[in-house]
Amino acid sequence: MSRKIILLIIASIIGLIALSYIQARLIKNTYSLRKEAFTDNASNTVSKIGSYGSPIDSIFDAISDTFVKDLDRYNLNKISSEQLLNRLQTISDSLNPRFIKEYEKEIDFKDLGYNLKYHRQLKNLVILDSLKTDTIFKRKKREKGLKLIGYDFESNSDLHLGTSTWETNRTFEEINEGKTEKISYHIVFETSNYINIDDWEKIILNEMRSLLIFSFCIFLFVIGLFYYSIKNLITQKKIADIKTDFVNNITHELKTPLSTLALATKILKKEEHQSPMIVSTIGTIERQNIRLQKLIDQVLNNSLGYKELSLEKQPVQSVDFISEILNDFEVSHKEEVSLGKSISTKNLELSIDKFYTTTAIVNILENAVKYGANKIEVATKNDRDYWKIKIKDNGIGISKKNQKLVFNKFYRAENKDVHNVKGLGLGLYYSHQIIKAHNGSIKVESEKGKGTTFTIALPLK
Missing domain, CATH: 1.10.287.130 (Signal transduction histidine kinase, dimerisation/phosphotransfer (DHp) domain)
Incomplete structure (x- = not known):
């Protein structure tokens, strides 16, 4: 296997990997956007549950009223922090069945099409007064919090709705030894809200099903191609x-x-x-x-490319060289074609392989005769560091699409207007290789039915 094919395969594989990576990133971004929209919708649904005056709102009020009284007792050192938290858990557990019943009524009414669960956890509980800051509860990272209300499920950071903070200044009176004392403290009660949806990832992927199928088909098509x-x-x-x-x-x-x-x-x-x-x-x-x-x-x-041609360059006078070629060609084709000459009189010294260069020019002249030309005009000129030969004929011409192929090996233009044109399709290919071996250039200009012009440029040094 040639080095070029190996490099092409490597480049194609790299391109395929890059395309796969971009496609994977697009799918991932789409999934993230769908998940965000899905959780936002669920969050909005939950936030509308338990509005003011509803049964759920009264449950939250009952928990907070009872808990505040327990906080007063805690500030009077009548119960410990552990007992306070146990009391909070007991109150929440006792009211939780009623909460779930009312919650399910509102969820069923909304008819979401999926099972949406909710719970609230205690994150931080801090009491501040003029003397100290008392942190009663603080949830550590990767640690399960204290569930206050809602369903039992494993909290997922992807379905975290955020935190809620309740801050208030509390003042109450306490009679101590016949005297009434006012006790004040500040409460910081922070909770985390979570939702849970059964098979929520499958629901999102199911919504993306058409995109995933289309992406997979495109990927298979690219690999197959x-x-x-x-x-x-x-x-x-x-x-x-x-x-x-x-x-x-x-x-x-x-x-x-x-x-x-x-x-x-x-x-x-x-x-x-x-x-x-x-x-x-x-x-x-x-x-x-x-x-x-x-x-x-x-x-x-x-069969040789321009790199394999072994040139034997020698100094040649440009006018003598081209005149000799044209004179010989004119003698052999004087009955078939009229040859016009416009040769520059300035004789330049070229360093070329005379045999190969003659073959290249003759091939173009012979090709013109084969394809219907009865008039050929040859002109030479000096253009900066190049000696240029222009060969123009009035033959059948070459179509635009075939002009890119005329220098290919074994290529022969199909033309119904010319019959019995013999050859192997190697003449112009060989001429092209010879000119390239001399570090020159050859180009073709043509229009169907209006003839063809070949221009050869050979370096002077």
């Missing part, structure tokens, strides 16, 4: 490697019998007293053998 893309990429890479190996192997195998055929042709040519027909036939065999060998050499060379 990722798997299919990577698998298809690896398969295409294997097919390309097999095709390249096949082309290389078959061409090498063909060169052996062709070499033998060339040798046999030379031996036959040396024979004397042959009829004109035999001489003509041997000549035909020799020419076709040479043509076939050149075609095989082209396939072998075209």
Whole structure:
């Protein structure tokens, strides 16, 4: 497996993990918002229960009235703090069944669709006077508080409704040895309120069901697409490697019998007293053998990328170089095409591989003839650090979508207007690789039905 494919797989996996993380965060945030809205709704429902004048309100009043009297006794040292708390617990337990009965009546009336329970715990109880601060009860962290009223359930911080604080100044009279004394103290009575909903997490998740299903389907789709893309990429890479190996192997195998055929042709040519027909036939065999060998050499060379091309650069005069190519082309195609020349008279010294560069330019000229051009214009100019060749023809042109593909290996544009166009789809690919090997550039401009223009830029240094 090539390094590029491995890097692509790693990048895709990282992208998939990042996408999964973002999706998980979005679901988590949605869950938090739904939970907050759910608890707020439950909290509002509970807060409206026990309004002024209701039976529940009278229960709270009964507890507070009895407890205040016990606080007076505590301040007179008639009961201990432990007895005070036990008295508070006893009062709450005695009134709790009545509270639950009235609470369930109001909850049933609201028809919430879920079982909403409530209880209140004592958090802090402090008595302050002019001499000292007396902390009777203080709930520690992670410690169960003293339940005052409501249902028995494990308190959950996620369903904590907040705290309530009752502060008041208390003054009462006490007769001591025939004298009436006024006793004052300040009460700080802090409670924590909790609710409990059976399977509340399932209720929230059930509300998010469509979102979770949709997210899961998207996740599966992305994984499937990722798997299919990577698998298809690896398969295409294997097919390309097999095709390249096949082309290389078959061409090498063909060169052996062709070499033998060339040798046999030379031996036959040396024979004397042959009829004109035999001489003509041997000549035909020799020419076709040479043509076939050149075609095989082209396939072998075209299997190389620009990095594998071994260039033998030499100094070449630009005007002489392009003139020689165009003159030879004009001679071989004088009956097929009209060749216009606009050659810069300034002779520049190029450092190029003459054989490869000639092949690149000739391939473009030949390609124009193949695809219907009967007029070709070639112009050269010097542009800063580059020598540029522009080859413009009046052929059938190339569509926009095909212009991106013309330099691909084995690509041949499908066109119904031109018939019997022979070739392997390697000419423009080979030209592109040669120009890139020279650190140059080649680009194409074309419009369907209005011809094509290729521009080659070769560096001067």
